[in-house]
Amino acid sequence: MAESVNLIEIAQIIIKRWWILFLCMIVCGVTAYGYSKYIEQKEYVSVGRMYIDTYVKSNENNNEGPRSMEVINASQRSVLTCIEVLKSTRVLEKVAEDTNFGYNASAIRNMITMSPANNTEVLEISVNCSDYRHTKPIVDSLMKIGAAELKTIVGVGTANVIDEGTKSIENAPVSPNIELQTIVGAFAGILLGALGVIIVSLMDKRIKAEEDLQKYELPVLGVIPDMM
Secondary structure (H helix, E strand, O other), X not given: OHHHHHHHHHHHHHHHOHHHHHHHHHHHHHHHHHHHHHHOOOEEEEEEEEEEEOOOXXXXXXXXXXXXHHHHHHHHHHHHHHHHHHOOHHHHHHHHHHHXXXXXXXXXHHHEEEEEHHHOOEEEEEEEEOOOOOHHHHHHHHHHHHHHHHXXXXXXXXXXXXXXXXXXXXXXXXXXXXXXXXXXXXXXXXXXXXXXXXXXXXXXXXXXXXXXXXXXXXXXXXOOOOOO
């Protein structure tokens, strides 16, 4: 019962000082919005796709029929090898030289993400960068240079671009999510406000009403009437 009374008292304290929670919500929400909008570094992404086929017909079997599932599966597995080649310093240095944005091979490697699309021979390449003008050129350069290098290093039968890199828009970064961070900031403000109100109220040992004496089981000797 005592625990229930304490919870009720805490709820009453919070309701009584709701304006503090509201103020904290506004301050934290606006702060989160401002940080996300004007301070936090924005990230932009461009995505391109290329088809990689490591299967090469021999001269004697140019007229052979459709490839077997074993050959297709082997080709799909080879896409993983191609990913490692595309991430190599040799390839990325050529991309850095071709784009001439001032990035080195290591910096470009940290920007790129590659994966087979739905476990197929289609390779999806994405580039995340803080400059929206650089994402698409890096993707397109990597696919162009990568196609030539794959044929040289791995000996792939086909390495063709399916989709060029998508264009990044300055006003549409993929990160940060301003709306979400503003909501999280406002919610955090409410929690901090409630926590602060509760702590201050629990630390306040002053006697303000007759009910406060009952907590300490002290008798009421008299009450000064409110003359107002």
